[in-house]
Amino acid sequence: MGAERLSVVVTRRLPEAVETRMSELFNVRLREDDVPMTREELVAAMKDADVLVPTITDTLDGGLIGQAGDRLKLIANYGAGFDHIDVSTARQRGILVSNTPGVVTEDTADMTMALIIGVTRKIPQGAALMAAGKWEGWSPTGNLGGRIAGRRLGILGMGRIGQAVARRAAAFGMQIHYHNRRRLRPEVEDELGATYWESLDQMLTRMDVVSVNCPHTPSTFHLLSARRLKLLKPAAVVVNTSRGEVIDENALTRMLRAGEIAGAGLDVFDKTQKLNPRLYELPNVLLTPHMGSATLEGRVEMGEKVLINIKTFADGHRPPDQVVPSML
Template structure:
C-alpha cells in the first residue's frame, strides 16, 4: 500500500467518536447530514476513494461496482448484514468487502425478547391507552395477554443471535426449539436445552412463538411464505428482527387482519421504509423502526470494527472481517 493516508468516504453520519477516530487515521470524507446518499453521489464517491464505508441503506450492486474508480479496493461495511452489497461482483473486480459481525448480537437478542413480550402482553395497546387518556381504570378483563413461561419458542436460525435469544427466553421459562441449516453439536443443544427440528414445517405448526433470526439469502427469501404462515397456530405470534424479506409481508398482513394469527412483532420490513400501512395499524402488531442494533455501545463497537478492518487493510493485510462469498 502507498505510504500516504487512504482516502475514505463514509456514506452516513456515524457516532462522533467513530468519526473523530477516522479523521485521525485517514483522509476521510464524512457526511454532513444524516440522509442517504443518492446513487449519483455514491458513484461519484466511489470513483475517487480507496475505501467506501456504506450502510444497509446503500445499494452496492453490480452496476454501482462497475462504475467505481480503479482506486476503490475496500468496501468496509458499517453493519453485519451484506445483502445490499454484490459480494461476487466486488470480488471479480478485485474489491474486498468487510463487515462488523458479532457486535450487535446481544442488542438484537434483547430486542427480539422485547418484541415477544410486547406482543404477548399487549404492551403497545396499554401504552396507547395511557398516552391518549382513554384508560377508564383497571378491569379484570382489560388488556388480557398471555404468560410466556411454558410457551414453545421456535427459533429460525440458531446462529449468534438465535443462541443469545434462546438464553434470554429460557430465563423466562420458555421451551426452546430451533431450525437451522445445520444441527448444533449435542453439547451446544444441551447448553441451551434446545430441541432441533429438521423439518421447518413441522416446527412452525407446533410453536407458540416463532422468531426469525436467519440472514437474507436467495434460499431464505419468503422462507415464511403464505403456505408456511398458515401452518402456524391461530394463537401463535411471529417476531422478526433479521431481514424483512424472509417473511411474506402481504400474506402476514392478510392473516393478521383475518384473525388467523394472534400477533406479530416486527423490527424489519420487506419493503424497507415503505411499511405496509394496513400492517402497521393493526392492534395486534408491534412495529419498530429497525432499532435492533440501536444502542450506543453497539454502534461504537461497529465503528471500531470498521476502523480495524480499514487499518489492517492499510497495513497490507486482509481485513479480519473480510466477507468471503463462499461462506455466506
C-alpha cells in the same frame, strides 16, 4: 499501502467518536447530512476512494460496483448484514468486502425479547389505551395477555443472535426449538436446552412464538411464505429482528387482519416494497423502526470494527471480518 494516504469515504453520519478516530487515521470524507447518498453520489465516491464505508441504506448492486474506480479496493460495511452489497461482483473486480459481525448480537437479542414480551403481554394495546386517555381503571378481565413461561419458541436461524435469544428466552421459562441450515453441536444444544427441527414446516405447526433470526439471502427470501404462515397456530406470534424480506409481509398482514395469527412484533420490513399501511392499523402488531442494534455502545463498537478492518487492510493484511464466499 500507507494509512496516511488511504482515501476513505463514509456514506452516513456515524457516532462522533468513530468519525474523529477515522479523521485521525485516514484521509476521510465524512457525510455532513444524515441522509443516504444518491446513486450518483455513490458512483462518484467509488471512483475517488480507496475504501468505501457504506451502511444498509446503500444498495451496492453489480451495476454500481461495475462503475467503481481502479482505486477502490475495500468496501468496509458498517453493519453485520451485507445483503445490500453484490459481494460476488466486488470479488470479480478485486474489491474486498468486510462487515461488523458479533457487535449487534446482544442488543438485537434484547430487542427480540422486548418484542416477544410486548406482543404477548399486549403492551401496545395498553400503551394506546393510556395515550388515548381511555383507561377507566383496573379490571380482573382487562387487557389480558399471555404468560411467557411455558410457551414454545421456534427460532429460525441459530447463529450468534439466535443463540443469544435462546439463552434469554430460556431464562423466561420458554421451551427452545430451532431450525437452521446446519444442526448445532450436541454440547451447544444441551447448553441451550434446544430442540432441533430438520423440517421447518413441522416446527412451525407446533410453535407459540416464531422468531426470525436468519440473514436475508436468495435462499431465505420469503422463507416464511404465505403457505408456511398458514401452518402457524391461530394463537401464534411472529417476531422479526433480522430482515423483512424473510417474511411475505403482505400475507402476514392479511392473516393478522383475519385473526389467523395472534400478533406480530416487527423491527424490520421488506425493502423491496412499501410498508403495507394496513400494518399500522392493527392493534395486535408492535412496529419499531429497525432499532435492533440501536444502542450507543453497539454503534460505537461497530465503528471500531470498521476501523480495525480498514487499518488491517492498510497495513497490507486481510481484514479480520472479510466476507467470504461460504457466507453468501
